[in-house]
Amino acid sequence: MNIGAHVRGGGTLIPSLDAGVAIGATSIQVFVQSPRMWKPSQYAPAVLEAYREAQRDHPTITDTFCHATYLINLATSDPELYEKSVAALSHNLAVGRAMGASGVILHVGSHKGVGFEEVVDQVVRAFTRALDDAGADTECPILIENAAGAGGTVGRSLEEIEALLEASGRDERLGVCLDTQHLFASGVDYATPSAARRLLKDVDRRIGIERLRCLHLNDSKTAFGSNRDRHANIGEGEIGEAGLAALVGHPAVRELPLLLEVPGDGGGPRAEDVVAARSVVERGVALYRRGGAKTTETK
Ligand SMILES: [Zn+2]
Numbered sequence: 576m577n578i579g580a581h582v583r584g585g586g587t588l589i590p591s592l593d594a595g596v597a598i599g600a601t602s603i604q605v606f607v608q609s610p611r612m613w614k615p616s617q618y619a620p621a622v623l624e625a626y627r628e629a630q631r632d633h634p635t636i637t638d639t640f641c642h643a644t645y646l647i648n649l650a651t652s653d654p655e656l657y658e659k660s661v662a663a664l665s666h667n668l669a670v671g672r673a674m675g676a677s678g679v680i681l682h683v684g685s686h687k688g689v690g691f692e693e694v695v696d697q698v699v700r701a702f703t704r705a706l707d708d709a710g711a712d713t714e715c716p717i718l719i720e721n722a723a724g725a726g727g728t729v730g731r732s733l734e735e736i737e738a739l740l741e742a743s744g745r746d747e748r749l750g751v752c753l754d755t756q757h758l759f760a761s762g763v764d765y766a767t768p769s770a771a772r773r774l775l776k777d778v779d780r781r782i783g784i785e786r787l788r789c790l791h792l793n794d795s796k797t798a799f800g801s802n803r804d805r806h807a808n809i810g811e812g813e814i815g816e817a818g819l820a821a822l823v824g825h826p827a828v829r830e831l832p833l834l835l836e837v838p839g840d841g842g843g844p845r846a847e848d849v850v851a852a853r854s855v856v857e858r859g860v861a862l863y864r865r866g867g868a869k870t871t872e873t874k
């Protein structure tokens with residue numbers, strides 16, 4: 576089991592490792608620049624090298640993931656925004672790579688009604704340019720995050736993510752991060768072992784299970800199929816512990832980094848949120864040990 580959490584990076588990024596350890600997380604996710612500003616971070620190479628060393632000194636933290644800035648929109652029809660987005664993604668990848676991160680998690684953006692088919696090529700060209708410019712390799716891939724599905728967001732279904740991968744020629748520098756709240760909000764059922772198995776079979780068929788590098792583990796403030804991105808603490812939302820257990824307990828998922836992006840009491844994931852996440856995974860693992868589907872339908 577590997578429960579991670581989004582934590583604050585700070586000027587040298589290194590405090591984020593201690594912040595992770597302090598709440599009992601075994602992976603962390605950080606922003607490497609302000610998530611709502613274009614201004615790129617200016618980390619000296621020595622700072623990023625120091626982060627790598629610090630990660631070695633924190634052996635209980637297995638992986639660091641970077642979350643790309645929210646302003647990026649690779650599906651935009653505005654050429655200036657597109658260029659800024661490619662540059663920001665490339666910068667995030669270069670920083671992630673230099674600090675030894677396991678991937679840069681990305682919201683692809685929104686086509687604002689133009690239509691998914693219309694933007695596939697430009698999105699994939701942006702991936703390739705950013706990856707090439709950053710000298711990225713398979714160690715620090717772009718991890719496409721599934722969207723909750725609001726307003727023309729790209730990556731709202733496994734089909735869309737599959738289409739992006741196909742158009743890239745299945746570039747090995749592309750992987751996927753599935754967010755449990757976004758899946759739920761986009762109307763994907765995984766509440767029972769049989770539903771979770773179906774979903775993961777679909778992930779394997781369309782994406783390839785080896786490309787699934789981590790999950791975002793969040794409960795939901797909004798209803799199933801609401802297409803709204805609103806995270807709740809584990810067990811306090813519309814999905815609930817029982818609704819999350821089957822997915823995170825599945826053998827293909829239970830050892831992946833499961834990264835909390837929950838509000839806590841306003842300051843982000845706390846130790847008690849990590850404890851709650853662990854208990855959900857244990858509950859899920861037990862479902863499969865007992866032989867699954869039948870025991871859960873009576874929840
Ligand atoms: Zn995200």
Ligand SMILES: [Zn+2]
Binds near residue numbers: 754791
């Ligand atoms: Zn997320």
